[in-house]
């Protein structure tokens with residue numbers, strides 16, 4: 001007998017947990033469940049399943065993307081590439097890269113539209129939320145290196161579009177792919193939807209991150225009040241140093257999670273090693289990333305606070321970028337100049353050799369033991385050690 005679960009995802013390497021199958025199911029036979037690693041997957045209740053196969057048809061991992069067949073250097077005719085950063089230095093400081101997300105989302109909010117993005121809530125869980133004001137949108141800024149809970153955001157986007165609202169949805173390429181597949185199967189008009197995705201190295205486990213925060217709290221005997229994955233006040237944009245504020249007001253800088261667990265890729269979702277969107281070409285309107293190497297291409301936009309790589313794929317994306325340009329310093333660059341600026345634009349992250357060993361240890365041992373074996377804090381390292389690590393990181397990112 002065929003296991004009906006197989007109808008949605010073949011194996012865990014081909015499901016990003018986008019929830020499109022769960023939403024499209026006409027009999028509500030699908031529910032989303034969190035596995036032992038902290039990632040969410042669909043499960044089918046066979047008693048409710050009427051074998052309509054809609055779940056299979058909607059899955060963005062089953063789609064034949066034109067670029068999957070062969071690598072082609074011919075991008076879509078539309079593709080435009082920019083180096084860009086916000087004119088307001090405070091906005092750059094409060095953003096991961098150059099603050100282009102703020103400029104783009106300002107245009108949508110100023111025209112009465114709404115913006116979706118990932119925020120870290122007070123319980124330190126990262127979830128997708130809807131914002132209709134700039135203050136609500138502020139929480140979406142800065143990268144959270146965990147998979148965000150998509151919750152009922154895709155349904156809310158559907159309602160917004162049906163109500164005739166402009167919507168900017170921001171998230172990883174697989175979240176955008178899931179939303180687009182769901183809306184198109186549900187027959188929703190997407191003229192007023194702008195999809196913004198990120199150049200993406202992969203998403204770490206929310207469960208490991210929660211364990212990490214508990215481990216830090218136990219170690220320090222203090223409650224954590226604020227956590228940032230990559231500080232830009234004290235450290236440069238290219239560093240991966242976390243900033244943790246404790247209940248006694250003390251601030252600690254370290255890189256156990258960002259620098260070890262995330263950068264070494266042990267805690268990333270398995271599908272990320274097979275990501276079909278690790279490309280310059282995308283299905284979205286705009287893609288944002290860090291513009292590594294911008295100092296060699298347009299020196300005038302370089303400093304250690306951040307600069308965005310902007311890939312514009314559609315006329316809708318270009319119209320939004322042009323409207324936002326009044327707030328930006330921007331320069332058009334060629335596809336050739338960006339294509340090989342970082343490997344997530346042409347190939348997914350490689351699965352580390354000891355990936356399976358990590359998860360075996362994680363399931364078997366107390367978290368403190370896992371940390372001892374896999375994580376280091378290099379912030380206290382000597383200048384020489386740091387320079388070596390920085391070099392390795394530059395080669396591998």
Ligand SMILES: Cc1cc2nc3c(=O)[nH]c(=O)nc-3n(C[C@H](O)[C@H](O)[C@H](O)COP(=O)(O)OP(=O)(O)OC[C@H]3O[C@@H](n4cnc5c(N)ncnc54)[C@H](O)[C@@H]3O)c2cc1C
Nearest residue numbers: 095096097098099100101117118142144170171201289290
């Ligand atoms: C998990 C992850 C991996 C990334 N990997 C790379 C990479 O390898 N190379 C690269 O060039 N850029 C990467 N980025 C993108 C980059 O860090 C910036 O998000 C991007 O350059 C936008 O910068 P900004 O200053 O314009 O935006 P900011 O103002 O910092 O806005 C952040 C944007 O990121 C979204 N976001 C934040 N956290 C998440 C999350 N967990 N899930 C979904 N969306 C989220 C928000 O919704 C918002 O749209 C990654 C981002 C994330 C979240």
Ligand code: SF4
Nearest residue numbers: 015016018019021059
């Ligand atoms: S539709 Fe999304 S959640 Fe469902 S199997 Fe495909 S990737 Fe996974």
Ligand code: SF4
Nearest residue numbers: 173174200202272275
């Ligand atoms: S690497 Fe690909 S599959 Fe993984 S979170 Fe990023 S976009 Fe999704």
